[in-house]
Amino acid sequence: MKKQWLMRLLVALGLGSLGAATPAQAASNYYTTNPGIIRVKKTVAYYKDAAKTKHDSTVKVGHYAKISKVVTVKGHAPVLKTNTGKYVTANKAFVAKTSGYQNPKAYYQVNYTQIKPYGKVGYTVKRNYEGIKTWKIMRRLGTANGYNKYNQATYNAVRNFQKNHHLKVTGNVNEKTWVKLGFSKSSWTSIDAYVAPLGAHAWNGRTEHINAMIKQAYQYKGNPYLVGSSSKPIYGTDCSGLVMQALYAGGINPAPISSIHHAYPGNEWNSRNLWASKKFKHVAYSNRQRGDLVFYYQPGTHVIWHVAIYLGGNKVIESWPPRIMVQPIKNGQRSNVAGIARVFN
Numbered sequence: 001m002k003k004q005w006l007m008r009l010l011v012a013l014g015l016g017s018l019g020a021a022t023p024a025q026a027a028s029n030y031y032t033t034n035p036g037i038i039r040v041k042k043t044v045a046y047y048k049d050a051a052k053t054k055h056d057s058t059v060k061v062g063h064y065a066k067i068s069k070v071v072t073v074k075g076h077a078p079v080l081k082t083n084t085g086k087y088v089t090a091n092k093a094f095v096a097k098t099s100g101y102q103n104p105k106a107y108y109q110v111n112y113t114q115i116k117p118y119g120k121v122g123y124t125v126k127r128n129y130e131g132i133k134t135w136k137i138m139r140r141l142g143t144a145n146g147y148n149k150y151n152q153a154t155y156n157a158v159r160n161f162q163k164n165h166h167l168k169v170t171g172n173v174n175e176k177t178w179v180k181l182g183f184s185k186s187s188w189t190s191i192d193a194y195v196a197p198l199g200a201h202a203w204n205g206r207t208e209h210i211n212a213m214i215k216q217a218y219q220y221k222g223n224p225y226l227v228g229s230s231s232k233p234i235y236g237t238d239c240s241g242l243v244m245q246a247l248y249a250g251g252i253n254p255a256p257i258s259s260i261h262h263a264y265p266g267n268e269w270n271s272r273n274l275w276a277s278k279k280f281k282h283v284a285y286s287n288r289q290r291g292d293l294v295f296y297y298q299p300g301t302h303v304i305w306h307v308a309i310y311l312g313g314n315k316v317i318e319s320w321p322p323r324i325m326v327q328p329i330k331n332g333q334r335s336n337v338a339g340i341a342r343v344f345n
Contacts, residue, residue, distance in 0.1 A: 030078045030090040031070055035097035037203045038065050038080065042094045046086040050079050056086050064101055066203035083203075100202025101209065103345050108279045110209065110251040110344075112202045115195050118253070119260030122189045125173040127155050130228025131263025132191050132235050137173055140181050148226055192260050194232045196248040206344045209250045210291030213343065216249030217242055217309055217317045217324075225321045228268040230259035239306050240270035242319040243293060246309055252343060254279070271295065271307040280341035288340045294329060297338040306334050 040063040048054035050071040059065075066083040070090060073079075078090040088095065102110050125133045127150050135148035141157040155171040162169045165180050173181070175188050199212025219233035220242055230241030237245065244259050257273045267273075274280070275295045283292070290312040298305040308318035314329045330337070 029092060031080065031092065031095075031097070032078060032090075034067055034069055035080070035095075036067060037098050037100050038067055038088075038095040039063070039098045040065075040094065041096050044089055044094050046082075046088055047079070048086065050081070050087050051076055052079065052087065052089075059088075062205060064098070064203045064205045066201070101200075101205050106279070107281055107345055108252045108254060108343070111198065111253055112251065114198060115248050115251070115253045117193045117195055117260055118255040118258035119192070121192045121260070122175065123192060123260070123263075125150060125178075127152070127171070128265035129263055130265075130268055132226070132229050132231045133173070133178075133263065135226055135229065135235075136183060137178075137181065140183075148228065191231050191235075194245075195259065196245045198251055199249040200251060209344050213246040213250035213252075213291060214309060214311065214317065217246040220245070220319070220324045221317065221326070223324050225319050225323055228263045230262045237319050237324065238268060239308065239319045240268075240274060242317075242324060243274065243307050243309060244270070247343065250343065269305070272304040274307060275304045275338065275341070277341075280343065281345050283340050283342050285337055285340055289342070291343055293341040293343060295338040295341065296334045297336050299336055302336075302338075304338055310340070 040059055040061055043058060043060050045058050046056040048056045051073045065088065067080045068083050069081050071079050071081050079087045080090045081087055100112065125137060129150045130148055134150045138144040138148055138154050141154060141161065143154040143157050158173055158177065159169050159171045162177060167177055167180060178188050179185050196216045199215055200209045220237055224236035225238060226236035227238045229235060229237045230244050241259065241262050244254065244262065247254060254274060254277060257270050261267050262270055288310055290310060292310045294308045294310050294316055295304055296306040297303060308316035310316055311326065315326055316329050317326050320333065
């Protein structure tokens with residue numbers, strides 16, 4: 001009797017089997033067709049075999065998994081085979097069918113199809129524009145001054161270049177002038193169009209999405225701080241440009257804030273626009289967690305002027321002159337924290 005009672009308890013917990021379930025029980029209590037993606041409702045065990053004789057690990061509430069098929073071994077209740085080859089109970093009391101990990105509706109929704117560029121791909125570069133195109137143009141024309149903003153000197157240099165090469169004289173760089181400057185035609189659009197690839201799937205949970213975001217940010221580590229820039233990891237960025245590409249990798253699209261518009265006049269301060277967004281959950285500094293965004297204000301003005309990604313352990317990854325680097329959350333250059341925004345809830 002004691003053994004039977006123990007077996008019934010294990011079945012209730014999804015950790016064992018009591019024998020073959022009746023057709024009615026299987027239909028009502030267990031998944032008999034592939035649910036696609038599941039979310040764990042109560043702590044369950046993973047097994048190495050469908051008969052659940054070889055324990056692999058234990059997973060807690062909130063865990064997600066992709067299911068490849070439903071398996072039924074004679075004399076046992078149905079189990080779900082995951083895409084990792086492990087098995088978990090098909091008991092609906094312990095696992096629930098879901099479309100995948102997602103933020104609450106009030107916040108930015110997580111994308112599971114590649115995020116598209118927001119803005120005009122192949123935009124003409126004009127006075128006061130910033131970004132990678134401006135940086136390249138200024139270096140090519142010898143007007144670089146440590147701050148990649150399309151200034152009057154660059155405008156004049158472009159006009160002279162256009163005159164000398166029989167191009168329409170505008171002082172602006174369009175595709176024809178770009179190519180004549182010696183840059184590839186493909187780079188005219190590829191610099192603008194870059195959006196970091198998604199680094200997590202719908203069947204990955206919060207931790208994996210945070211890891212995807214941070215992994216993307218690390219690809220820029222060591223690159224130079226470049227104002228108004230947010231493109232491929234072969235280039236530098238500024239603070240919000242780095243954050244935007246990291247967000248894209250995690251599946252978050254903060255449009256109309258975008259990597260393309262980041263190069264437009266005035267958009268170098270997208271840290272302020274991100275801070276003002278109501279689609280991030282703001283939490284207390286004392287509750288900061290890995291993957292949160294840390295916003296800083298300028299001493300004296302209290303205006304937002306910087307954003308970084310929290311790594312845990314009082315460290316952040318950020319783009320701050322002269323380069324993209326890992327730093328303490330507070331240091332001698334910027335220590336006035338305005339607040340913390342949570343990306344994944």
